[in-house]
Amino acid sequence: MQLSAVNINTANLSAKNITFYYDHNKKLIKNLNLNIKQGEIIGIMGPSGCGKTTFAKILAGYYKPIEGIVLLDGNPLPIKGYNPVQLIFQHPEKAINPRWQMKKTLQEAGMLNSELMVKFGISESWLNRWPNELSSGELQRFCIIRALNDKTRFLIADEITTMLDAITQAQIWHNLIELIEKRNLGACIISHDLELLKRLCTKIINFQEINSQA
Amino acid sequence: MTEIELGLLDNFENNFKFNSFKFFKKQLLLEVEDLYLSFIQYERGLRKKEIKVLNGMNLNVYSGEIVAVIGSSGSGKSLLAHSIMGILPRNSKLSGKIKFKGSILNIKNLEKLRGIKIALIPQSVNFLDPLIKVGKQARFSPNSYYPLEELRKIFKKYNLNTDVEKLYPFQLSGGMARRVLIATAMISDAELIIADEPTPGMHSEAVKQTMKEFRQIANSNKGLILITHDISSVLDYVDRIAVFYSGTTLELTTAENFKKGVDFLYHPYTKALWQALPSNGFNVLEGFQPLASDINSGCPFAQRCNLATEKCFKNFPHMQVIDNIQVRCFYAA
Numbered sequence: 001m002q003l004s005a006v007n008i009n010t011a012n013l014s015a016k017n018i019t020f021y022y023d024h025n026k027k028l029i030k031n032l033n034l035n036i037k038q039g040e041i042i043g044i045m046g047p048s049g050c051g052k053t054t055f056a057k058i059l060a061g062y063y064k065p066i067e068g069i070v071l072l073d074g075n076p077l078p079i080k081g082y083n084p085v086q087l088i089f090q091h092p093e094k095a096i097n098p099r100w101q102m103k104k105t106l107q108e109a110g111m112l113n114s115e116l117m118v119k120f121g122i123s124e125s126w127l128n129r130w131p132n133e134l135s136s137g138e139l140q141r142f143c144i145i146r147a148l149n150d151k152t153r154f155l156i157a158d159e160i161t162t163m164l165d166a167i168t169q170a171q172i173w174h175n176l177i178e179l180i181e182k183r184n185l186g187a188c189i190i191s192h193d194l195e196l197l198k199r200l201c202t203k204i205i206n207f208q209e210i211n212s213q214a
Numbered sequence: 215m216t217e218i219e220l221g222l223l224d225n226f227e228n229n230f231k232f233n234s235f236k237f238f239k240k241q242l243l244l245e246v247e248d249l250y251l252s253f254i255q256y257e258r259g260l261r262k263k264e265i266k267v268l269n270g271m272n273l274n275v276y277s278g279e280i281v282a283v284i285g286s287s288g289s290g291k292s293l294l295a296h297s298i299m300g301i302l303p304r305n306s307k308l309s310g311k312i313k314f315k316g317s318i319l320n321i322k323n324l325e326k327l328r329g330i331k332i333a334l335i336p337q338s339v340n341f342l343d344p345l346i347k348v349g350k351q352a353r354f355s356p357n358s359y360y361p362l363e364e365l366r367k368i369f370k371k372y373n374l375n376t377d378v379e380k381l382y383p384f385q386l387s388g389g390m391a392r393r394v395l396i397a398t399a400m401i402s403d404a405e406l407i408i409a410d411e412p413t414p415g416m417h418s419e420a421v422k423q424t425m426k427e428f429r430q431i432a433n434s435n436k437g438l439i440l441i442t443h444d445i446s447s448v449l450d451y452v453d454r455i456a457v458f459y460s461g462t463t464l465e466l467t468t469a470e471n472f473k474k475g476v477d478f479l480y481h482p483y484t485k486a487l488w489q490a491l492p493s494n495g496f497n498v499l500e501g502f503q504p505l506a507s508d509i510n511s512g513c514p515f516a517q518r519c520n521l522a523t524e525k526c527f528k529n530f531p532h533m534q535v536i537d538n539i540q541v542r543c544f545y546a547a
Contacts, residue, residue, distance in 0.1 A: 047417040048388070121502045135287045162414050165286035165443040166490040170498045192417045195446065195492035 011038040011073055013085060013154045013186055018058060019067035020051070029055060031212045032068070034205070036154060041180065041187045043197035046207030052190050053090065055207070056158045059188065060087035072154070086147035090159040092139035096131045102142055103127040109146035116145045119175050136163045144172065148179065154186045162192070173200060241315070243406050243437040244275040244298070249310035251290075251297060251461075264307070266507045268293055269461040269514065271310070272533055272540065275406065275437040280428060282448055282469070283441045284487070285458030286503055291441045294458075295408045299334050300324040314406070329356045333404035337411045339391035342383040349379025352398040360401050368401045372427075389420065396427065407431060408439045418447060425451040446491055449473060457484045460514035461506035463533075466540040480541040482519045513543070521545050 013036045020029040028051040036042055046052050057063045059070055061077040070077055070085075077085060089095040096105055106112040106127070117124075120141045131139060140160060147155060157176075161169040177200060180187050191197055197204050251268035268290045275281050283291050296302050298312060300321055312319045314327060328334075343351055352369075353359040366376060372393040378386070386394060392412065399407055409428065413421045421444075429451050432438045442448055445455070455472055457465040464481045471478040476488050486499040501518040513519070516526040523544075531542045 047419065137287045163287065163443075165284070166445065166487050166492075167499050168286055170490040170492075170496050173496075174498050193446075193492065194418075199492045199496050 011153070011186075012036060013059065014071050015055075015059060015065075015068065016071060017068035018055070018065045018070070020054060020058060020063065020065050029058075029065075029211055032210055034059075034210060036186045036188055038153065038186045039181075039184045040203065041177070041189065041201045043201035043204040044188060044190045044207050045192065045194060045197065045204065048192075050207055051211060052207050053158055055211075056087055056156045056188070056190055059154075060085045060156050062087065082149065082151045084151055084153040085156065086149075086152045086154070087156045087158065088140075088143055088147050088160045090162065091136070092143045092163075093131065093136055095143055096139055098131050100131075101127070102129055102131065102134070105131075105142055106146055110149055111146050114145070116148060120145055120172065137165075137168055140164070141172070144176065152185065154188070155180065156188045156190075158190045159192070161196075169196070239277075240279075241277045242274060243277050243315060244273070244439075245311070245313040246271055246273040246294070246298070247311040247313075248272065249294070249297060249308070249312065251293060251302070251309075252307050253303070254305045254307060266509075267461055268297070269506045269509065270463065270530070270542070271297075271458075271461070272463040272466065272542075273439075273456050274466075275439060277405065277435050277437050278432055279453040280432045280438040280440055280451060281454045281456055282445070282452040283439060283456045283458060284443055284445050286443065288460075288503060288505070289458040290461040290506065291458055292410055293461075295334065295410055295439070295441060298408065299328055299332065325356070329354075329404075330402055331404055332406045333399040333402050333408070335395050335399045335407060335409040335412060339383055339386065339388070339395070342391070342394070344383050347380055347382055348386065348394050352394060352401060354398075355402065364401060365397075368397045371400075372397045392424070400431065404436070406437045406439070408441070410441045411443075412440070413442060413444060413447065421447045445472070445487070446493060457481065457487065459483050460503055460509060462514050462542065463540075464515065464542050468539070471539065480536060480539055480546040481515075481543050482521055483515045486518075 015032060015034045018029055018032040019027065021027045032055065044052055054063065058065050061070065061083055072084065077083060103112060122141050122145070126134060126138065140163065144160065161172055164172065189197065189200055249268055249271035252264045252266045255263050255265060257263040271290065271294055273281065273294065283294070285291055297308060302308065314332065317323070342348065349365060353362070353365050365379070369376070369378065374390065374393055374397065378390065378394070383391065413424055416424070425448055428438055428440065440448060440452060449469055449472060452469045454466065454468050456463055465479070465484045467479060467484065472488065476485050479485050479488055489495045489497040490499065499518060504514060504517065506514070512527040512529060513522070513531050516522040519526065525544055531544050533540050533542050534546060536547055
């Protein structure tokens, strides 16, 4: 999959010729290209250890690629201020400050008192709890809505429902997809569950096919 | 009740296919009957409060079979495992019966059984002691150490070579750590094995491999309880399914029925669970699972059930047996 020059007029998130490694003898991601248009939901599959999570972190600006660049509408990701590319992590218990009450986590993202809380089933009483007093499924709902600020334009979801049962998984995805469509966001969903991706995505990509290292 | 029950004969024949190399007599290993569990907490000063967490748990496990325990987080799956192993915190109050091979399990005989006849495969590598080499840890037994030859034999079986014995847990990869955990449980030759969510985050090939290993364990006439929420990927390897909700067992059904489809399931919650799978409709059931302590009377599922009547909100339904399926619903038939 080779990308042509980025068209600045179409809103998109594109990863261009990304190379990344933790150990320079073993390149994890090599010359990877991916383009996500606004309004598009892309699913990514691949065996564990092939670099999906690392790639998700690169897309959202958490890691700087060793070679290549991530462009949002043709520009690099902003260094200051709100990042319009938001990542929802696989392990919510590791992504939330354990010494903050839940309401502070939402306040930080400017998402307190929103109607989204009702939609994703967060009850008012949870706001005063500490993260260790909630289950990972409950924490994940906080992680999802804190990524849904109005300024968010692209969502990267890295295995966000593996810890949930089928009914809660369906609930969360129905709400999230509805919201993505309503706001015309772009999304990249990483999962091992092909059936789930078939339900959600407009396009499914095998990570090893776009990663020339594998 | 150690002999095989008449009604389970069909299932028995199915299992016999798996056990083609050896004939085993099917035996009732574990019986959990109407288990209630609550935690006692201090509210303010010396005033105590009882928080109900398990509310009517039923489960039985025969030798040679895998029983999958499914339910959302907070439904009491892990607490049941901890109740069986006797590793609950001190402030817990347990009532109901847990029987192992016909005799009631209490703390006294549990100490003789766990680690020897009953083993737990914990959820993650975090359960290994980070400061002890894995070879030594795997040899721990309640009384002394298992002999080294035994360890080598079991490590070889799970593709762990002798170098692994000398490694510390942080030096293992995820897959290796899981095999060490399984080996640690298997070295004891336990008859009942409880595996607590062994597969999340693994890709489908690795899940299949793990499940094949579990199937092999079960085929050597052992009973296995598999706690999971990923039904679709384990369905092909398990014999029966127990569905938990808010600390209550709602249905004990067979994997066959679950595969056949929604018409072969009895409880409305099990049906909703089936329909919510991405492969079967991906339908949403409105509402959220209540906490066991918030339910004062009636069926825990009543609020979200479309069949619920006044009776469901008032009375707690008892387990009914329909065609060898146990179900806790007034309107199951």
